[in-house]
Amino acid sequence: MTLREIMVGYPASKDINQHPYYQGKAGQWVWRFYHFRFTRTGRWFLGLSAVVFFTIALFWNLDTQTVPLTLYVVGLWLVSSVAFLPLRAHAQLRHAERITAGETLRAEVTIQNRGRLPIPDLLVQGWGLPLVVDAQPEEGISVGYLRSGESVQVELPLHCWGRGAFVLGGCRLLTDFPFGLLQAYRIVQQPTRLIVHPAFRPLSRFNLPSGRRFQPGGIAMASQVGDSFEYLGNREWRDGDSPRDIDWRATARLAGAANSPLVVREWREEYFLRVGVVLDTHVPAEPARSARLFLREMQERLPGQPSRAGRQAALERAVSLCAAVSDALARQEYIVDLFAAGPNVYHLMAGRSLAYREQILDILACVEGSPEEPLSQIAPRLTLELDRLTTVICIVLDWDEARRSFVETLRQSGVGVKVLWVSETEEAQETEGDMQVLPPSAFASGGVDIL
Numbered sequence: 001m002t003l004r005e006i007m008v009g010y011p012a013s014k015d016i017n018q019h020p021y022y023q024g025k026a027g028q029w030v031w032r033f034y035h036f037r038f039t040r041t042g043r044w045f046l047g048l049s050a051v052v053f054f055t056i057a058l059f060w061n062l063d064t065q066t067v068p069l070t071l072y073v074v075g076l077w078l079v080s081s082v083a084f085l086p087l088r089a090h091a092q093l094r095h096a097e098r099i100t101a102g103e104t105l106r107a108e109v110t111i112q113n114r115g116r117l118p119i120p121d122l123l124v125q126g127w128g129l130p131l132v133v134d135a136q137p138e139e140g141i142s143v144g145y146l147r148s149g150e151s152v153q154v155e156l157p158l159h160c161w162g163r164g165a166f167v168l169g170g171c172r173l174l175t176d177f178p179f180g181l182l183q184a185y186r187i188v189q190q191p192t193r194l195i196v197h198p199a200f201r202p203l204s205r206f207n208l209p210s211g212r213r214f215q216p217g218g219i220a221m222a223s224q225v226g227d228s229f230e231y232l233g234n235r236e237w238r239d240g241d242s243p244r245d246i247d248w249r250a251t252a253r254l255a256g257a258a259n260s261p262l263v264v265r266e267w268r269e270e271y272f273l274r275v276g277v278v279l280d281t282h283v284p285a286e287p288a289r290s291a292r293l294f295l296r297e298m299q300e301r302l303p304g305q306p307s308r309a310g311r312q313a314a315l316e317r318a319v320s321l322c323a324a325v326s327d328a329l330a331r332q333e334y335i336v337d338l339f340a341a342g343p344n345v346y347h348l349m350a351g352r353s354l355a356y357r358e359q360i361l362d363i364l365a366c367v368e369g370s371p372e373e374p375l376s377q378i379a380p381r382l383t384l385e386l387d388r389l390t391t392v393i394c395i396v397l398d399w400d401e402a403r404r405s406f407v408e409t410l411r412q413s414g415v416g417v418k419v420l421w422v423s424e425t426e427e428a429q430e431t432e433g434d435m436q437v438l439p440p441s442a443f444a445s446g447g448v449d450i451l
């Protein structure tokens with residue numbers, strides 16, 4: 001690996017703790033000094049200065065005309081050393097807490113000059129960013145000339161190309177005044193939480209296997225806000241009826257009749273569908289990537305796309321599909337039970353105001369690949385809820401005996417089952433029953449539209 005791959009291949013805005021080489025304090029100090037103190041012009045001029053000094057050392061006795069050149073180079077570095085003075089500026093970063101993968105986060109940065117002197121050529125740059133968040137542009141946003149006591153607000157674009165739950169480190173203020181060789185900077189550490197939801201395409205049509213079960217507890221269990229029982233009609237008062245159900249208008253109309261009874265409204269609890277969504281997250285453990293491959297992926301990946309392939313890429317497609325399915329069910333007033341494992345076992349019941357749509361996407365943002373078999377962890381949780389479920393949708397990454405047995409157990413319990421197999425390759429796969437195989441090409445146009 002070349003020095004350029006090691007030093008330049010990793011952006012200065014990223015979290016250095018995620019670098020494959022710089023794990024020690026000494027190495028991280030060298031990396032920060034190289035990236036934070038020297039500009040790109042300064043790095044080239046540093047190499048040129050080294051050549052000049054080396055040449056002068058060899059031919060000092062032969063050519064005394066090199067003295068002015070030496071003094072000129074030394075003078076430039078001495079004047080540029082004002083960059084080591086503290087930068088008396090402060091910044092405050094604000095941004096949305098949630099965003100979708102592939103979108104650009106518009107972070108607002110308020111900068112104030114708290115020093116007595118103005119700050120020329122000021123820039124603001126992201127700092128401590130995770131690998132899936134890129135600063136745009138990488139060199140930072142120009143603020144310009146900032147007078148003493150002046151405040152200014154700028155927008156710092158951060159492109160989020162992968163899902164997950166992250167902590168942004170903050171921002172870095174810098175200026176390369178006066179000659180553009182060295183940078184004076186200040187790191188503003190302001191950890192903020194950011195959740196990147198998986199990107200998905202809303203489904204225009206989604207067919208569920210037939211089946212309907214009565215949900216014990218009715219609508220009153222499904223929601224406490226905004227729902228009501230189904231109105232059947234009016235009838236005469238019976239012992240045990242609630243006074244709240246008396247229809248006073250109907251009772252008043254019968255007031256003239258002899259022995260007129262009280263009239264009450266009659267209600268019936270609704271039937272509704274409760275659907276379980278099971279997400280398979282099994283990703284076999286792979287050998288650790290080398291530092292060369294790590295940096296090559298950082299340099300060559302396309303904007304908005306993760307640098308992973310194979311089963312990991314299939315997992316990302318499965319998570320997006322799970323988000324699309326959950327969104328379609330939520331829009332049709334279903335009760336959704338989401339089951340996933342990786343690294344933790346997740347179970348969330350959502351719909352009918354039990355949980356917001358963002359909570360489902362929050363879980364899907366945090367789901368990771370599991371080297372262990374996830375279905376064995378999900379099965380006990382799912383069994384406890386199986387009597388209350390109408391349909392189970394299984395999103396799997398493979399089709400083997402373990403998954404076949406898992407699906408067969410669900411079918412024998414009487415629930416409707418729909419299997420969606422997110423395949424790693426384009427090769428034709430053997431299907432069983434109403435299984436639907438989704439190769440990578442099915443997601444090429446932005447996602448699946450019809451299931």
